[in-house]
Amino acid sequence: MVLCSVLTEWVSALADLVLEQHCAGCGGLDGPLCAACREVVDRGPWRCPARFGCPPVWAAGAYTGRGRAVLLAFKNGGYRALAEPLSRGLAAAVRAAAPTAERISLVPVPGRRSAVRKRGYDPVRTVGAGAAVRLRAQGVAARVVCPLRYSRPTRDQVGLGAAARWANLSGAMRARWPGKSPAVGDAVVVVDDVLTTGATLAEAARALTAAGIRVAGAAVVAERLCRVVTDPSQTATAGPARSPPGGAPHAMCREIQKSRWKTVPDNRAISG
Template sequence: MPNNQTVPHARAPSRASALRGLLGPLRDALREALEAATGAECAGCGAVGQGLCGACRSALAPRVHRVTTPAGRAVHAGAPFAGAMARAVRAVKEEGRTALIRDLGPAMADAVAAALAAGDGRGIRVPVALVPVPTSRAAFRRRGFRVPDLLCRRIGAVEPVLVAARRIADQRGLDRRARVRNVAGSMRARRPGAGRAVIVVDDVVTTGATMDEAVRALEAQGWCVIGCAATAATPRSHDASRR
């Protein structure tokens, strides 16, 4: 699926979502103009004068590869979480530079396309919706937005049905097994899926424990998870398969 296409879906967009679709690009353009006018640093290399320089924008080009979760589930990632990609994602999450979502979009779109193709290979057909992994309440209060949701909205139909069922400890510093224990039972789906096909989406995959928990929560409510996708994945020596 080319970067400029969306995941096929059956629902017509609501007036509110259509308005968001019109205002989003305008908001991003205004933010980029403000960054240039105020001498903002490039999120990738720190060069002054633009939100993302040409070299760093090129470095965000999709390099789709596949990693595996602790449960052995495949996750298609748009690029390795390293270099300019890692710095751009952190700029969104830590500095609120949401205009960069547009530049992260191609990697996310190609990852979703790869997950969709894998689902089609098992006989699954569209319509398929994207389910973003939920952001913690604390992170949402701090940022005012949810990164996976912003990424999903640039690609296709979104079903934000996953919510936190309980609080979890900070995942940073935890090893693979500890992360699995930390997130176990931490999500739930707000409504039954009745067999509807979906792809689970996150911004960054580290061990994949969070993705496993998201899939568990969805399948418990009857959603048919045909694949998992992320903008980027932490490089791992044992997960090197590329498209």
């Protein structure tokens, strides 16, 4: 058993060494991320167009081209060294979501247990922890808190249409803050890897609000510049083109005209 464990660690270390010789974004030899691809990853943050039911969301980058390749390499390709540059971008997005807060609680969206077991780690929690370290280095009292849990089984969101994504996650999370609720003045920011329809962030925010936790905003590693759900009961429709900062145009949808996001006045339990 001990020999098997040691061999597994050696193989894993060797695989990491081989992978990190190549850039995850472009495939070049300057790995794990070349200077040009670092600029792509560090393009943000920017304020995302509103999604139904979501708090204000800021993105560190765009889920397209090299940015998409880098994130997928980190999540599914074994490039764990990419946690450092990705957490740097996420930290900037978190700070944009709570620009004046002296204390920030980063709340990662929970990963599905089967996916976490398969990968051997939780990508969102890992990058969130790295972002908290960077924020603390900037003088912000940042920490990662994990109050969200799934209350029922859910499917993988990949491959699902907009309406199916909402149906899959609607009412699927519950929140229980460890210990006492966050003090008044703490900024709670939900973090995730990719923003698409907003179904995941909306459900996370709903669960936190139901537990009496005020959500200041949300931050994601990357925004998928595609279609936006303005109403989960209807099919999303394509909107005008928009360009991420410094990037080429991509299809983007119309912003929601009226905010439907419900907040509570402070981080205290909701009564009634």
